Amino acid sequence: xxxxxxxxxxxxxxxxxxxxxxxxxxxxxxxxxxxxxxxxxxxxxxxxxxxxxxxxxxxxxxxxxxxxxxxxxxxxxxxxxxxxxxxxxxxxxxxxxxxxxxxxxxxxxxxxxxxxxxxxxxxxxxxxxxxxxxxxxxxxxxxxxxxxxxxxxxxxxxxxxxxxxxxxxxxxxxxxxxxxxxxxxxxxxxxxxxxxxxxxxxxxxxxxxxxxxxxxxxxxxxxxxxxxxxxxxxxxxxxxxxxxxxxxxxxxxxxxxxxxxxxxxxxxxxxxxxxxxxxxxxxxxxxxxxxxxxxxxxxxxxxxxxxxxxxxxxxxxxxxxxxxxxxxxxxxxxxxxxxxxxxxxxxxxxxxxxxxxxxxxxxxxxxxxxxxxxxxxxxxxxxxxxxxxxxxxxxxxxxxxxxxxxxxxxxxxxxxxxxxxxxxxxxxxxxxxxxxxxxxxxx
Amino acid sequence: xxxxxxxxxxxxxxxxxxxxxxxxxxxxxxxxxxxxxxxxxxxxxxxxxxxxxxxxxxxxxxxxxxxxxxxxxxxxxxxxxxxxxxxxxxxxxxxxxxxxxxxxxxxxxxxxxxxxxxxxxxxxxxxxxxxxxxxxxxxxxxxxxxxxxxxxxxxxxx
Amino acid sequence: xxxxxxxxxxxxxxxxxxxxxxxxxxxxxxxxxxxxxxxxxxxxxxxxxxxxxxxxxxxxxxxxxxxxxxxxxxxxxxxxxxxxxxxxxxxxxxxxxxxxxxxxxxxxxxxxxxxxxxxxxxxxxxxxxxxxxxxxxxxxxxxxxxxxxxxxxxxxxxxxxxxxxxxxxxxxxxxxxxxxxxxxxxxxxxxxxxxxxxxxxxxxxxxxxxxxxxxxxxxxxxxxxxxxxxxxxxxxxxxxxxxxxxxxxxxx
Numbered sequence: 055x056x057x058x059x060x061x062x063x064x065x066x067x068x069x070x071x072x073x074x075x076x077x078x079x080x081x082x083x084x085x086x087x088x089x090x091x092x093x094x095x096x097x098x099x100x101x102x103x104x105x106x107x108x109x110x111x112x113x114x115x116x117x118x119x120x121x122x123x124x125x126x127x128x129x130x131x132x133x134x135x136x137x138x139x140x141x142x143x144x145x146x147x148x149x150x151x152x153x154x155x156x157x158x159x160x161x162x163x164x165x166x167x168x169x170x171x172x173x174x175x176x177x178x179x180x181x182x183x184x185x186x187x188x189x190x191x192x193x194x195x196x197x198x199x200x201x202x203x204x205x206x207x208x209x210x211x212x213x214x215x216x217x218x219x220x221x222x223x224x225x226x227x228x229x230x231x232x233x234x235x236x237x238x239x240x241x242x243x244x245x246x247x248x249x250x251x252x253x254x255x256x257x258x259x260x261x262x263x264x265x266x267x268x269x270x271x272x273x274x275x276x277x278x279x280x281x282x283x284x285x286x287x288x289x290x291x292x293x294x295x296x297x298x299x300x301x302x303x304x305x306x307x308x309x310x311x312x313x314x315x316x317x318x319x320x321x322x323x324x325x326x327x328x329x330x331x332x333x334x335x336x337x338x339x340x341x342x343x344x345x346x347x348x349x350x351x352x353x354x355x356x357x358x359x360x361x362x363x364x365x366x367x368x369x370x371x372x373x374x375x376x377x378x379x380x381x382x383x384x385x386x387x388x389x390x391x392x393x394x395x396x397x398x399x400x401x402x403x404x405x406x407x408x409x410x411x412x413x414x415x416x417x418x419x420x421x422x423x424x425x426x427x428x429x430x431x432x433x434x435x436x437x438x439x440x441x442x443x444x445x446x447x448x449x450x451x452x453x454x455x456x457x458x459x460x461x462x463x464x465x466x467x468x469x470x471x472x473x474x475x476x477x478x479x480x481x482x483x484x485x486x487x488x489x490x491x492x493x494x495x496x497x
Numbered sequence: 498x499x500x501x502x503x504x505x506x507x508x509x510x511x512x513x514x515x516x517x518x519x520x521x522x523x524x525x526x527x528x529x530x531x532x533x534x535x536x537x538x539x540x541x542x543x544x545x546x547x548x549x550x551x552x553x554x555x556x557x558x559x560x561x562x563x564x565x566x567x568x569x570x571x572x573x574x575x576x577x578x579x580x581x582x583x584x585x586x587x588x589x590x591x592x593x594x595x596x597x598x599x600x601x602x603x604x605x606x607x608x609x610x611x612x613x614x615x616x617x618x619x620x621x622x623x624x625x626x627x628x629x630x631x632x633x634x635x636x637x638x639x640x641x642x643x644x645x646x647x648x649x650x651x652x653x654x655x
Numbered sequence: 656x657x658x659x660x661x662x663x664x665x666x667x668x669x670x671x672x673x674x675x676x677x678x679x680x681x682x683x684x685x686x687x688x689x690x691x692x693x694x695x696x697x698x699x700x701x702x703x704x705x706x707x708x709x710x711x712x713x714x715x716x717x718x719x720x721x722x723x724x725x726x727x728x729x730x731x732x733x734x735x736x737x738x739x740x741x742x743x744x745x746x747x748x749x750x751x752x753x754x755x756x757x758x759x760x761x762x763x764x765x766x767x768x769x770x771x772x773x774x775x776x777x778x779x780x781x782x783x784x785x786x787x788x789x790x791x792x793x794x795x796x797x798x799x800x801x802x803x804x805x806x807x808x809x810x811x812x813x814x815x816x817x818x819x820x821x822x823x824x825x826x827x828x829x830x831x832x833x834x835x836x837x838x839x840x841x842x843x844x845x846x847x848x849x850x851x852x853x854x855x856x857x858x859x860x861x862x863x864x865x866x867x868x869x870x871x872x873x874x875x876x877x878x879x880x881x882x883x884x885x886x887x888x889x890x891x892x893x894x895x896x897x898x899x900x901x902x903x904x905x906x907x
Contacts, residue, residue: 065589065591067588070596071587071588071593071596073596074593074599075580075593075596075599075603076531076571076572077529077531077572077600078572079530079596081530081533083530083533173514173516173517180662248597248631249533249595249597249598249631249632251535298595298596300595300596301594301595301597303631332537333535333536333537333538518656518660537660538657538660538661539656542721542723551727552726554723554724556656556660557657557724557727558656558727559656559669561671562673605722623722623808624722625722626721626722626807626809627720627722627723627809
């Protein structure tokens with residue numbers, strides 16, 4: 055039969071592979087501009103402190119160092135807006151693009167050194183005299199919740215946001231249940247770790263009043279508009295260009311401090327500036343993710359029907375709320391039940407600030423943590439009930455008849471996900487033929 | 498310091514700071530940006546090049562250490578515009594996504610198969626264990642290298 | 656190089672030893688095995704004589720780092736760097752090797768057991784270089800084992816054990832040498848385990864006792880990768896597996 059379609063069902067080879075295989079990719083580190091300077095970023099070596107002085111004298115005296123930029127040179131330091139879930143109250147916890155009088159995590163940018171080569175820029179950064187009066191840090195969400203030390207005194211709290219997801223009457227469901235299982239779970243801190251660390255190459259054309267930035271990814275339009283506003287330019291004067299990108303995974307591409315600092319530096323010195331992150335820097339500078347713990351309980355009938363789920367989740371969000379930092383906490387409050395039909399839900403998810411690298415999205419934000427919490431709880435409940443856990447899952451899966459499926463109502467309003475619609479086939483019975491599966495999970 | 502060596506068959510001489518590592522020399526001085534820097538401390542393998550026939554990490558060698566040596570980078574794995582059998586196998590098996598680890602995978606596999614065209618799957622996995630990939634999950638890379646063996650066996654026959 | 660990349664050390668002068676003659680040899684003789692400081696792991700892997708001349712060395716080196724690193728790493732570099740989880744220092748100490756140094760005052764030889772003083776610390780003076788490692792001759796009927804545990808191939812050992820023993824005419828263990836890497840600040844011999852083994856025939860009971868003794872005898876650090884209790888447990892398990900393998904097959 056002659057089909058009209060040549061692609062679906064065929065292993066189509068990619069055109070970009072031709073350049074990647076030949077070593078002719080165009081990652082931002084492969085791009086250059088004549089007369090460009092190289093930037094190195096001096097970052098806070100302490101988790102929490104008040105910046106007393108930044109003395110660049112020795113750095114500026116070093117061969118090849120052309121400039122050192124600090125908050126003073128920027129003036130009114132812009133703060134990074136939220137791209138997703140810019141809810142009332144979050145403006146108190148936004149990250150300034152550079153530390154002025156206070157640092158709140160190891161890795162927070164404090165100064166930018168511009169020099170003739172990356173090594174010379176690092177030489178310069180190494181001799182900047184940074185005097186920080188250390189403050190006691192908030193090392194975890196428990197300390198954060200105790201509020202003995204606040205990251206933002208004026209806010210009076212370290213809780214950046216509290217989300218609640220409510221559906222039906224969870225308390226009633228738990229009273230009526232045949233079986234209740236309550237547990238604590240925790241997921242550790244992750245980082246996306248793409249193989250290519252970040253980089254930017256910014257080129258300011260003073261004659262035309264145009265800023266061109268190479269090394270963008272994922273959300274160049276939002277970032278372009280944000281950068282333009284920060285630089286006092288119109289969006290039409292700013293171009294963000296995405297070339298080849300060595301992995302994103304939800305972490306690369308968001309608006310980071312450097313996305314302002316490097317273009318600013320280029321305009322400040324009137325020369326193109328390239329910054330390439332090294333791996334050690336990357337580990338403190340790029341969004342972390344997933345650090346969360348919970349105490350949750352499930353209510354079931356003795357036949358394994360899930361009646362309700364309730365509990366509390368605490369997310370360790372790091373030092374600031376970054377562009378998409380609230381996604382995971384929100385999703386944990388609203389979608390912890392995953393693909394299961396649960397009519398009664400009461401979940402509270404609190405995003406707490408600590409003196410760590412800020413968190414953001416990473417591969418199924420909030421879903422990874424939520425899946426673990428929910429699936430593990432189902433597994434334990436099935437054990438308690440003496441029924442097969444795969445069977446218990448099958449029994450409770452949302453089916454076509456449940457569509458459109460109503461998610462718990464989320465507070466604060468405006469943060470909600472849309473309801474699930476559409477249909478899908480139940481998973482096959484393959485697991486039945488696998489000898490003693492240790493678990494079945496749906497993500 | 499002046500350092501001269503062969504790069505992909507051509508004799509070059511460069512004048513570099515002693516502290517410049519080979520990876521930076523290839524990328525910034527010789528403009529061969531195919532060799533990638535993923536960690537600069539020998540953990541990820543993205544910077545793998547072939548020096549005097551052996552796969553090595555370019556970030557763990559100073560440029561001065563290749564004085565008189567023969568260096569092959571990913572750009573030198575083929576001499577014309579056609580893909581080599583190894584590269585063809587990578588493309589066929591979708592052994593790359595973002596492409597950042599790929600040059601290191603290719604040079605390592607090329608060095609391995611040149612010496613050991615009969616390497617079995619365990620040997621291949623062991624030799625590639627020093628190359629990290631965050632995209633593919635490794636299985637298509639191993640399959641591509643397995644498939645490429647045939648071409649190296651043929652090349653080894655007199 | 657990573658130390659330089661991280662700017663933990665900023666030497667003003669680096670001297671390439673590559674062109675020093677005579678440091679790249681592997682000599683197999685009646686007095687044992689002599690490895691020049693510039694011998695690379697790859698040279699050891701490729702030298703077929705070592706399968707018989709020192710199988711424990713060969714087995715240990717196969718576990719060093721990764722393929723690419725084994726093309727470059729050297730005997731002298733490993734001994735001078737003295738990482739407590741490194742394989743070669745473990746071989747040197749377990750096998751009662753001797754390390755020769757050369758400096759302005761001339762040459763001197765130090766027993767491996769004394770050479771390593773702590774993590775990344777040795778008796779080498781700043782103006783000396785390592786020139787050779789000498790390992791005693793390895794008899795052909797020796798029983799031995801090398802076991803290393805790391806989460807991924809190529810990682811430094813969370814714990815590793817090296818052991819060998821000979822058998823006396825009654826088939827009992829003699830000359831037992833048991834060494835540990837990774838679960839300690841420096842490679843060292845587990846003399847308590849050795850004393851336990853010597854003079855006895857290997858059986859299940861003895862193996863279990865040896866494992867328990869090993870767990871008590873090691874003094875592992877608590878760090879990000881594993882706590883002390885875990886490393887003790889690892890050491891015990893590795894000793895048990897190593898002894899079983901050595902007893903059953905003669906070599907492993």
